[in-house]
Amino acid sequence: MLAKVGAAVVAGVLVLTGALAGLAGSLQSESGCAVAAGPVVDLDDEQAASARVIVAVGQQRDVPARGLLIALMTAMQESGLRNLDYGDRDSLGLFQQRPSMGWGTPEQVREPAYAAAAFFGGPSSPTGNRGLLDVDGWEAMALTEAAQAVQRSAFPDAYAKWEAGARAWLADILDDPAAAASAGCAPASESARVAIAAAEQWLGTPYAWGGGDLNGPTLGFGSGAGTVGFDCSGLTRYAWAQAGVLLPRTSRDQWNAPGVRVTTMAQLQPGDLVFFAHDLGDPSTIFHVAMSLGGDAMIEAPQTGDVVKIEQRVSQSSYWAPKFIGGLRLSGSS
Missing domain, CATH: 3.90.1720.10 (endopeptidase domain like (from Nostoc punctiforme))
Structure with a gap:
C-alpha cells in the first residue's frame, strides 16, 4: 500500500512539473517574472509544483500579484495544494471544482493549468463559470472575501488562515522583487x-x-x-x-x-x-x-x-x- 501511495505522489509531481514546464515555455518575456521549477519555502515538492503552475497561469493572463495570492490561498485551503482525485461530492483537483456545476469534465479539473485558468476566469476562461477576474470589485475585497466569491464555500472564512503562508510562497516564486512587494509579499524571516x-x-x-x-x-x-x-x-x-x-x-x-x-x-x-x-x-x-x-x-x-x-x-x-x-x-x- 505504501508503495502504491508513493507512486501516486511521484506521478502527481511529474504531472505538475510537466504542466509547469509547458507553461514556462509559453510565458511572455515582458511579464517580468520568470517562473521556474524548484523548491518553495515551507512547501513539499508536490505543493511547490502546484503553486508554480498557479502563478504561471495567472501571469499568462496578466493577473496582478494580489490575484495570485488569492489563488494560492484558495488552493491551499481547498486541496492542500495537491491535485486530489477525490473531494466533497464530485469535487476534484487543486481548487476542488465540481464537474456537475459546470467547471469542466473530471479530466479537465484535474489538469492543474486548466483548473487554475478556470479559477482566474476572465476573457480567456475555459469555462462559463464566474472566476476571480469576473467578480466586480475583487481587487478591493479582503482576500478571503474574494476567494469566497469564486468558491462559494460552506466555510467562507477558512481561506484567511493561509494568507501569511501564501505571501511567503509568492515572494519565493516571483523573481521580480517589485511584483512581490506590490502584493505585500516581503518574505517573512x-x-x-x-x-x-x-x-x-x-x-x-x-x-x-x-x-x-x-x-x-x-x-x-x-x-x-x-x-x-x-x-x-x-x-x-x-x-x-x-x-x-x-x-x-x-x-x-x-x-x-x-x-x-x-x-x-x-x-x-x-x-x-x-x-x-x-x-x-x-x-x-x-x-x-x-x-x-x-x-x-x-x-x-x-x-x-x-x-x-x-x-x-x-x-x-x-x-x-x-x-x-x-x-x-x-x-x-x-
Missing part, C-alpha cells in the same frame, strides 16, 4: 514565520483582558474574569516567545522593546508589532498592539466579546488607520 504560526493556531480564541502567558491562553482578570483567552499584548508576547524573543507584558512596554521603529503601514513586514494610540504624539496613550502579516493585514486579540482574528485592509480602516502610531521590527526577528 524564519523567526517571524514561527511567531505568526504560533499566533494563528489560536485563531477563534476568546479575548480575555489580562489573559495569555508564554505557554498560551490563560484565565483573564478584571473584565476578563471567567474567560480563558488572550488580550492583545498577551497574544503578541506568547507568539514571539515561541520564536525565542521575550517581550514585556503590556502593549505600552512592548512599544519600548529593542528593535527598529517602523513609521508607516506600507513599511510593515510580517512579524512586525503594530501599535495604536489615542494620541499619536504620546506613546503613553497606546491601547492596542497587533502583529503584522504583511500586505495590510494583522493578527490580533481585539477586545472583550471578540476573538483572536485576522484584520484585513488595516490602512483603509476608518477605525484603525487614524490611530496607528507606529510599528516595531524586533531585534532578534531577522
Whole structure:
C-alpha cells in the first residue's frame, strides 16, 4: 500500500512539473517574472509544483500579484495544494471544482493549468463559470472575501488562515522583487514565520483582558474574569516567545522593546508589532498592539466579546488607520 501511495505522489509531481514546464515555455518575456521549477519555502515538492503552475497561469493572463495570492490561498485551503482525485461530492483537483456545476469534465479539473485558468476566469476562461477576474470589485475585497466569491464555500472564512503562508510562497516564486512587494509579499524571516504560526493556531480564541502567558491562553482578570483567552499584548508576547524573543507584558512596554521603529503601514513586514494610540504624539496613550502579516493585514486579540482574528485592509480602516502610531521590527526577528 505504501508503495502504491508513493507512486501516486511521484506521478502527481511529474504531472505538475510537466504542466509547469509547458507553461514556462509559453510565458511572455515582458511579464517580468520568470517562473521556474524548484523548491518553495515551507512547501513539499508536490505543493511547490502546484503553486508554480498557479502563478504561471495567472501571469499568462496578466493577473496582478494580489490575484495570485488569492489563488494560492484558495488552493491551499481547498486541496492542500495537491491535485486530489477525490473531494466533497464530485469535487476534484487543486481548487476542488465540481464537474456537475459546470467547471469542466473530471479530466479537465484535474489538469492543474486548466483548473487554475478556470479559477482566474476572465476573457480567456475555459469555462462559463464566474472566476476571480469576473467578480466586480475583487481587487478591493479582503482576500478571503474574494476567494469566497469564486468558491462559494460552506466555510467562507477558512481561506484567511493561509494568507501569511501564501505571501511567503509568492515572494519565493516571483523573481521580480517589485511584483512581490506590490502584493505585500516581503518574505517573512524564519523567526517571524514561527511567531505568526504560533499566533494563528489560536485563531477563534476568546479575548480575555489580562489573559495569555508564554505557554498560551490563560484565565483573564478584571473584565476578563471567567474567560480563558488572550488580550492583545498577551497574544503578541506568547507568539514571539515561541520564536525565542521575550517581550514585556503590556502593549505600552512592548512599544519600548529593542528593535527598529517602523513609521508607516506600507513599511510593515510580517512579524512586525503594530501599535495604536489615542494620541499619536504620546506613546503613553497606546491601547492596542497587533502583529503584522504583511500586505495590510494583522493578527490580533481585539477586545472583550471578540476573538483572536485576522484584520484585513488595516490602512483603509476608518477605525484603525487614524490611530496607528507606529510599528516595531524586533531585534532578534531577522
